[in-house]
Amino acid sequence: MNPVNYLYLASLLFTIGATGVLIRRNAIVVFMCVELMLNACNLALVAFSRMHGNLDGQIIAFFTMVVAAAEVVVGLAIIVSLFRSRHSASVDDASLMKL
């Protein structure tokens, strides 16, 4: 089998995650989908590092994880405070951008 398949898998997961971000209204689920996308990227990176035979890909993936962690922390905090303020975790309720 050709490890390129990992890339296909990664892109598939990424796409699914993206679609999820687009169609789910629950902020938490949206966040999960984002995580999914990030993981997909990580997978791709790992696969790349294997292909190129050096560890840089893994390093980047590692950083991605760290950033993802940070992002989740802050994001969830935001969700919580949002929920506190308006008793809902729906992203559509935060439609203040509307003209």
Add this chain to the structure above:
Amino acid sequence: MSALAAYTTSTGEAFQFWVLGTVAVIGALCTVFMKRAVHSALCLAGTMIILAVFYLANGAYFLGVVQIVVYTGAIMMLFLFVVMLVGVTAADSLKETIKGQRWLALLCGLGFGILLVAGIGNASLTEFNGLGQANAGGNVEGLAALIFTDYVFAFELTGALLITAAVGAMVLTHRERTERAKTQRELAEERVREGKHLPPLPAPGVYARHNAVDIAGLLPDGTPSELTVSKTLRDRGQVRDVSTEALNDLKALEQRAEDRLERTNSGNSGNSGNGGKSGEASK
């Protein structure tokens, strides 16, 4: 494992890929399409674990472990925690509110996926060299060597980032209490002053079926009182209204009571009759 194949992979890995890959995709799909956040979270966790396995298979041992520990261990738990906080059962309907949003999303997703696949497809990635010598000195050491030499600056930055994130999270979630907490006495006086609910709130769980925190207690006229259910549950809309069944139970009870009384009534009349008779007999 150091003999990680350079041009193709072992059939074992292929097998593992196809099986777990399928599961991973299914997990991802479930993450997206499960009604309840909890289920989504669990599915996601599953997918992540599988990804961890893939990392290991790709010679990224450190990352694989980290994936399990950090993601599935920490992050997903965080998710679940928040889900619990916000409401386990708050299932948001998948019914779309924005016109055409879903179709657009699916279309884009589809197109995007196709494009990615196409891109990868016509990128000539046929032969590649494995991590053999890269991992020669051990994967973790290799990573460490890179992180603390080439990527040390980025590493420091991530440190700063994490700290910031932690602080940010605190700032966002921590609610500063400005005024002194009220003593019970004060609370009581306040209640009196406001003049409503002089007695403490009614306790829930009348006619309990199970632990009835989510069942409103009934007022004397049989109507449920929202006050008896905790605020959180109310916000989640998880109040179960049992007034009707309660009333039905009441009716049934009375019915049975009727029957019994009926019997006793006839008995009495008999007795009285008898008594009358006896009274006559005594003359």
Add this chain to the structure above:
Amino acid sequence: MSFPLLTATAVLPALGAIATAAVPAARRNAAKWLALGVSLATLVLAVIVLVRFDPDGDRYQLTESHAWIADFGVRYELGVDGIGVALVALTALLIPFIILAGWHDADPLETGNTRWRPTQGFFALILAVEAMVIISFEATDVFLFYIFFEAMLIPMYFLIGGFGDRAHEHGEETASTQRSYAAVKFLLYNLVGGLIMLAAVIGLYVVAGNFSLQEIAEARANGSLEMATSTERWLFLGFFFAFAVKAPLWPLHTWLPNAMGEATTPVAVLITAVVDKVGTFAMLRFCLQLFPEASKWATPAILVLALISIIYGALLAVGQRDIKRLVAYASISHFGFIIMGIFAMTSQGQSGATLYMVNHGISTAALMLVAGFLISRRGSRLIADYGGVQKVAPVLAGTFLIGGLATLSLPGLAPFVSEFLVLVGTFARYPVIGIIATVGIVLAALYVLVLYQRTMTGPVKAEVEGMPDLRARELVVVAPLIVLLIFLGVFPKPLTDIVDPAVEHTMSDVQKKDPQPEVEAAK
């Protein structure tokens, strides 16, 4: 290197602007005095520049040059030739009068309002405009020039939109809506022009590889920089369009009447007397030097447009009912003269045009400011609301008349010199256009005299009764301008001496010779 004099002339008002804006709200008058002081200091600097400038020296003097954005060959290059010096001096000269004239225009309506900040803003913005105008007169780097040419719009926008005439004849509500309309119109017109110019600037960089005016001009002159004819023409048009909007040339003029009509009088003066000059100046400085061939190619069309501006502006001025709009249209007509002089490609025409920029600045300032004082007294811009002012306020009427006479370029007053030079210069090369343009002077007389007759003469209107004559402050504003008008009308030699060499340089840039008089030609 020596003391960066030119930078100082621009930086001083800029700093002054910041300082003025920073004055606390309560100390309103402090801000005014500060602004006035700064502008006067700038004037002193400008005079020093004027003195240090040697007309017979090399073309650009007091030059400064520092690398700025090395990657794009953008340099911070300043330098003045005769034309630039004259206009810098004009700007520095007019700003104090503008500030003085607008002394009360930004005061809070109700007295004792201690939280009122706009006053500081008003004067700060004026100083900011001064700084930008001056530096764009001094910039010899196309990119540097472009930046300030555009940045000017921001303070001007706020000046127009933010401050209107006090005691407007119709309610403050409509007034403010009209104001914002005018401001937005001003902004849009000039932005469009500026963006097109930006494209041309980039194009120029692509062709020439750097932004330095002198280098490019030299390269053009000695043929080391070849430009395809079409390229040159497109670039020229790109530049010219922006300048034609700024110095309103028919049919791009319609923003000016709105802007001048709605803005406070000092701001109106700022627009027409100072800011618009950047446009005409830039035509002379950039269009002719960078694209000589294209300029010659476009000359006939431009001359026709200028001619239309002259006649059209004058006719519309006759038809106006609003004093300030009338002056605006008169200015359009005058800008027609300036542009005509520039593109007549004769040394008389171009000297005339340059003198015209200065003189028009002074004369319009005089006329417009007096008109502003008049309006502030009666609270109406409509000509029909006045009449017989001459009897009530003779000094005001007198100054108004002198300003008007300057506008119709009466001999003995400064504008005559420049206008006649422009006409002669044009006539020498394009007799027909020259003759038609001469008709413009009759129309000028018409609109000025009609304005004077309707407002100043005749029986005294009831509303005009008891109108106070010019106050000391106002007299201080007007008198020097009038003195200057007369002086430059009788003895313009100092100015021409400065301007002439620069014009000769420009003429050599476009490789044009003055047409020989017939008699010499015959010999």
Add this chain to the structure above:
Amino acid sequence: MENLIALLVAAPLLGAAVLLCGGRRLDAVGHLIGTALAAASFVIGVVLFADMVGKDAEHREMGQHLFSWIPVEGFQADVAFQLDQLSMTFVLLITGVGSLIHVYSIGYMEHDERRRRFFGYLNLFLAAMLLLVLADNYLLLYVGWEGVGLASYLLIGFWQHKPSAATAAKKAFLVNRVGDVGLSIAIMLMFTTFGTFAFGPVLEATGETGEGKLTAIALMLLLAACGKSAQVPLQSWLGDAMEGPTPVSALIHAATMVTAGVYLIVRSADIFNGSPDAQLVTTVVGAVTLLFGAIVGCAKDDIKKALAGSTMSQIGYMVLAAGLGPIGYVFAIMHLVTHGFFKAGLFLGAGSVMHGMNDEVDMRKYGGLRKYMPVTFVTFGLGYLAIIGFPGLSGFFSKDKIIEAAFAKGGTEGWILGSVALLGAAITAYYMTRVMLMTFFGEERWRSRPTASPAEPSVEPAAEHHGEHAEPHPHESPRVMTIPMIVLAVGSVFGGAYFSLGDRFIHWLEPVTEHAHGHPPISALTVTAATVAVMVIGVGLAWLQYGRGPVPVAAPRGSLLTRAARRDLLQDDFNHVVLVRGGEHLTRSLVYVDHTLVDGVVNGTAATMGGLSGRLRRVQNGYARSYAVSMFGGAAILIAVTLLMRAV
């Protein structure tokens, strides 16, 4: 000596500056300062004159170069003066008559609170006029040219509170501006042709260019002259100019400014000589105007407007003469001088009459004034005799010479022009006699004034002060007014004789404007006889009409010609309909066009943009997710593009 020339101009200029900037504190002495400075200028003029007479004819011209005015590459305009016999003649006339009229004004404007300013304007006028005649190049002349225009604008509109005055002033300035266009175009032509516009070089170089150019220049100069000297077709302003105070009419609109056109033509003699066509046009203009003015003069009941008509026609004579070339120049100037005397005298007389008659100007309300204001009567009468060319008085000599010259032009033109001139003389006699009779003879129509409204509304402001029906008490004017009239009368009696005896004037001017003796087809004696004859006829006619019977107070309807003449031969109506109305419509429509078309295009685009954005705005529904979709789609498209690029 040369340095004195600048002083000629400087003195009155100083006066103007002082008086106009002086403010109220000068009100008390303003008129004295003004008069003194005018007189000073006159004295300087006399000194220079004496000096000039001292030299021999060839070296009398002198010049003074003050400073270089507009030094631009290839374009040199200097502020330099040139004083030759021609200029000297004008200097004396201007300063002399000017000073007299200053004196007269002291009395005339006594009751006007703005007298200081009046004198300031008068001084300004003197300065400008002197600049005009002293300039040594056309551009400087142009300055003076417009300067006098400004002064006359200010003085005509001196009583600005009267709309009529303001309008008249504006009209005068505008019509003059039209003429100025001619002058400036002429200067441009000179510059492009000769490379200079100084008198000397230009006039010497005339030979070197073609006749076409000369004709063009000459015609443009003529246009300028028409504007300034109120010649057809630009004469319309002179009549209205009478709105100004009478001394102004006397000084500016009779004696000096209006003759500037003649000066211009004579000064540019060489140019005109070089182009017979231009000369022909000039003569025609002169002839037409002299008839036009005379006819108008016959019909006016307003004494000042009648005199204005006569001024027009007299200047017509001068222009005619100037158009005749060398045979006429001298006589043009001579008539100009004599006319300066007697017409100024006449106007001052008229002013004096109005002074005594509550500023009534309608001659139909005069009559029999001779015994009330004898001095005025005598001086006016002498002026009258002079203008109709009564043998022996100044008008006789100058006008007779012109008629002679007109005949001497030769050919049919000569005959036509001559006979026109003769006819003009007859009409002159007629209308002047009419004025004379209506004013000083006949019964006193001002008594028991009828309620019929006056034919011409009374113009001078005092009319408002005295009630409309208050009966005037005719009285002689104060001495300060009469003395100047007397002096001018003397001038108008003896001037002509003094000039023409022994051809003094001819010899005086010959060095500047070369003189050729014309040879009329008929003997000079015959011409003279004819002139006198027609004069007598004119007087007789007038006497028949106004001398015998009473003069109706209300103007009779009169013949068609009369009515036309009352309206300046409909010329004003033409102006009104064609220029004013047409102009108004043009501007109105242009304003509309500017608002709808030019501006509309822009606003239209703006509107469409607005609509477009309004539609686009719908997309911005504020839901983060839909933004995300677009972002995602965008990313997809980008990837697609990159892939395609790499594929291609």
